[in-house]
Amino acid sequence: MSDTSRYRIKQLSIFSENRPNRLGAVAKVLKEGSINILGFSIAEGAGYGVIRVLVDRPDLAKDLLTEAGFVVKFTEVLAIRMEDRPGGLYDLTERMKDINIEYGYGYRNPPYAVLIVRVEDIEKGIRSLLAGGLDLLDNVNFH
Amino acid sequence: MNVWNPHIELMSKAQLETLQLRLLKIQTRRMWEHSPFYHDRMREAGVSPDDIRTLEDVRRLPFMTKKDLRDNYPNRLMMSDRGDLVRYHASSGTTGKPIIVGYTKTDLENWSESLARAMTSFGLGRKDIVQVSNTYGLFSGGLGFHYATEKIGATVVPASTGNTDRQIDLICDLGVTAMAATPSYLMYLGEVAAKRGIDMRKDTKLRVGLLGGEPWSDRMRDRLYETMGVRGYNCFGASELSGPLFLECAEQNGIHIWGDIALLEIVDPDTGEPLGPGERGEMVITMLQKEAFPIMRYRMGDITMMMDEPCPCGRAHPRIARIQGRVDDMIIIRGINVFPSQVEHSLMQHPELGSEFQLVVDRKGHLDTMLVRAELRPEAFTDDIVALNALRERVSNRLRNVLNISVNVELVQPDTLPRFEGKAKRVMDRREY
Numbered sequence: 196m197s198d199t200s201r202y203r204i205k206q207l208s209i210f211s212e213n214r215p216n217r218l219g220a221v222a223k224v225l226k227e228g229s230i231n232i233l234g235f236s237i238a239e240g241a242g243y244g245v246i247r248v249l250v251d252r253p254d255l256a257k258d259l260l261t262e263a264g265f266v267v268k269f270t271e272v273l274a275i276r277m278e279d280r281p282g283g284l285y286d287l288t289e290r291m292k293d294i295n296i297e298y299g300y301g302y303r304n305p306p307y308a309v310l311i312v313r314v315e316d317i318e319k320g321i322r323s324l325l326a327g328g329l330d331l332l333d334n335v336n337f338h
Numbered sequence: 339m340n341v342w343n344p345h346i347e348l349m350s351k352a353q354l355e356t357l358q359l360r361l362l363k364i365q366t367r368r369m370w371e372h373s374p375f376y377h378d379r380m381r382e383a384g385v386s387p388d389d390i391r392t393l394e395d396v397r398r399l400p401f402m403t404k405k406d407l408r409d410n411y412p413n414r415l416m417m418s419d420r421g422d423l424v425r426y427h428a429s430s431g432t433t434g435k436p437i438i439v440g441y442t443k444t445d446l447e448n449w450s451e452s453l454a455r456a457m458t459s460f461g462l463g464r465k466d467i468v469q470v471s472n473t474y475g476l477f478s479g480g481l482g483f484h485y486a487t488e489k490i491g492a493t494v495v496p497a498s499t500g501n502t503d504r505q506i507d508l509i510c511d512l513g514v515t516a517m518a519a520t521p522s523y524l525m526y527l528g529e530v531a532a533k534r535g536i537d538m539r540k541d542t543k544l545r546v547g548l549l550g551g552e553p554w555s556d557r558m559r560d561r562l563y564e565t566m567g568v569r570g571y572n573c574f575g576a577s578e579l580s581g582p583l584f585l586e587c588a589e590q591n592g593i594h595i596w597g598d599i600a601l602l603e604i605v606d607p608d609t610g611e612p613l614g615p616g617e618r619g620e621m622v623i624t625m626l627q628k629e630a631f632p633i634m635r636y637r638m639g640d641i642t643m644m645m646d647e648p649c650p651c652g653r654a655h656p657r658i659a660r661i662q663g664r665v666d667d668m669i670i671i672r673g674i675n676v677f678p679s680q681v682e683h684s685l686m687q688h689p690e691l692g693s694e695f696q697l698v699v700d701r702k703g704h705l706d707t708m709l710v711r712a713e714l715r716p717e718a719f720t721d722d723i724v725a726l727n728a729l730r731e732r733v734s735n736r737l738r739n740v741l742n743i744s745v746n747v748e749l750v751q752p753d754t755l756p757r758f759e760g761k762a763k764r765v766m767d768r769r770e771y
Contacts, residue, residue: 208721210714212750240723241730242748247721266714266751270721297722313721 199321202331203271205253205338206311210266211237211244221246221260228252228259233337234311236300247300249311253338271317274337276330277301277308284310290327294320339651340588342458342490343451346598351654354597359393361626362601366390366399369632373417375410376634396601396624397612402636404437407578411435418442418630427478429577430674430742439478439577440630446485448627449580452599453486456585457516459651460571462546464491467512471505471519471527472551472673474498478581479673483518483548492516499523506531509542516546518582520673521554521562521570525704528566539567548573550582551673552706553661555771559590572660578633579623592645592657600625602656603635604644607665615646620665621658639665669699669765671706674743678764681710684740690718690729694755701769707746710737714749 211217218237225232225248235248250256253269260267275291277283284301287310299312309332314320324331341347349357367387369376380386383400390396407415412435416423422442429437441449462468468487474480480498487494495514497505505527508514517524524547531538538544547562550573559570574593575582579600584593595602603622604613613619621640625633641664645657669676678697685691692713700707712733720726730747737745756763 206721208719210719210749210751212754213748238723241727242746243726243750245721245723245726264751264753266716266719268719268721 199318201333202273202321203317204274204334206270206272207248207250207253207256208268208270209246209260211246213242218246224259224263225250225256228255230256234302249337251338270313272311272313273320274332275310276332277310279303279306279308283308287329290329291324294323340458340461342455347455347653349654354654355393358597358601358626361598362396363387363390365626369634375415399635401610402634407437408435412438416440416630417632423630427577427581428476437578442629445580445629448599449482449583450485450489452583452596453585454489455596456587457486457490459587460546462490462492462516466492466515467495468492468516468518469495469497469508469514471497471499471517471523478577479551482581502527502530506536509544513543515543516548517544518548520551521549521558522552522704522706524549524562544568548585550574552670553771558771578636579625587651589649589651592659594653594655594657597655598626615644618643618662639668641665667765669767671699671708672743676741680740681737684737685712687736688733690715692752695764696755697765699767699769706769708743709746709748711748711750711755713752713755716752
């Protein structure tokens with residue numbers, strides 16, 4: 196069996212309470228640590244949110260955010276390369292029908308695009324995505 | 339002037355005080371002889387019924403607090419034989435064990451008598467139809483007004499709480515003339531009626547509100563009159579004292595504490611020293627005729643003052659001003675007593691939460707809302723929104739079960755709520771009355 200750990204990407208999940216400009220406060224900490232944001236999304240809970248961020252230096256980012264008072268957790272996600280053209284996402288979904296996705300978000304990274312997914316069972320997810328011929332990005336692309 | 343019980347109500351101050359002293363002597367004697375608890379309490383305080391020679395001697399009796407009542411759950415303070423008890427009510431029990439109050443037939447008579455006097459004073463009588471929109475059941479608010487209404491020969495509509503549309507239908511269809519409720523509920527009912535195109539002033543006969551159970555103001559009274567044509571009469575009571583017990587008279591200027599029912603004192607909350615008329619302090623009540631569940635120098639926790647000048651209605655019975663606050667941190671939300679300590683205990687059951695919290699009370703429209711802000715422990719944070727939402731739901735459900743009111747819960751970041759040195763100020767009450 197090949198080593199699948201290189202496909203696991205450390206995403207920061209940050210608890211965001213219902214106060215104005217929490218995103219700004221997160222961004223400020225990252226800016227001051229010269230940390231680059233590669234992708235992010237905001238999920239809405241009941242009266243609070245979870246900010247999910249991919250950064251170039253996750254360990255440093257986590258330390259800085261924690262120091263600034265944020266509650267931060269690492270969550271492992273997968274990054275799937277997509278073609279940057281109409282139908283790019285469709286092609287992907289055709290080949291990952293048996294994967295249970297908890298959440299996902301995408302971004303463009305010319306010349307290609309990226310779909311970030313959180314799956315229920317990451318080990319199983321990696322194997323079936325690879326078996327489906329999908330192009331998983333190595334975490335060296337991020338960290 | 340309408341008077342229910344001229345003999346008692348129209349007594350001079352001197353006559354009233356003579357009666358009070360006689361009743362106080364009898365009551366302390368009964369407690370001394372029939373209640374081991376009160377007997378011991380009096381002994382510890384170095385006082386016996388023989389020491390009660392003037393009305394001022396009431397000050398020699400020891401104080402009682404809610405804790406005394408709670409510690410003696412369910413019936414160690416009951417003084418009547420089982421055979422003489424005819425009913426139980428209970429406090430909401432929001433701070434642990436409820437306080438169970440027993441009543442003899444005489445207790446029920448005195449309770450409705452007390453309300454009947456005031457209701458008669460502002461003109462309620464046989465031709466009136468009183469809708470009681472307080473909760474019926476263990477809570478004393480519903481049945482208290484129910485029996486008082488029957489006593490004055492009026493017709494009672496035992497609507498209890500809830501189903502506002504039906505409440506409005508009953509008011510319209512039966513020609514209801516008076517309503518017992520919390521002031522905020524009556525206000526709310528008026529708004530719902532207005533939305534249905536009902537003009538309370540023209541389309542209904544409702545003209546009197548028997549209002550209590552929560553703090554309110556003269557401004558709110560004016561608004562009720564302007565928008566609904568309802569004159570609101572302020573009511574004071576507590577389950578320990580029987581239930582809703584004292585109402586304003588027709589003058590709407592202070593609540594008469596009937597001197598034959600209760601002996602009123604105002605004391606300095608810190609020292610327990612007596613305060614005179616016009617001086618603000620804690621209300622202390624001794625019930626002078628209660629049989630089953632006596633009340634001796636009970637510290638109500640309510641801040642008010644005795645009113646100085648005689649009431650224009652001519653009755654010499656003492657009056658209190660509107661309740662101006664609490665000695666403790668109790669807050670009243672939708673007529674229900676809430677102590678921040680209950681919120682704290684409830685939150686402590688959730689290991690996912692920290693120990694700090696904040697309680698924000700607000701008024702949306704005319705109904706009180708309560709928001710509890712609690713800190714999420716870092717270990718409990720998860721990327722899984724469904725799990726976090728479920729946690730919030732669990733916290734909210736537990737609070738609702740404990741407090742009997744719905745509570746909105748907000749999870750906040752750890753170490754963000756204010757910390758306090760000494761006495762914590764965890765309650766933000768933003769309501770305006």
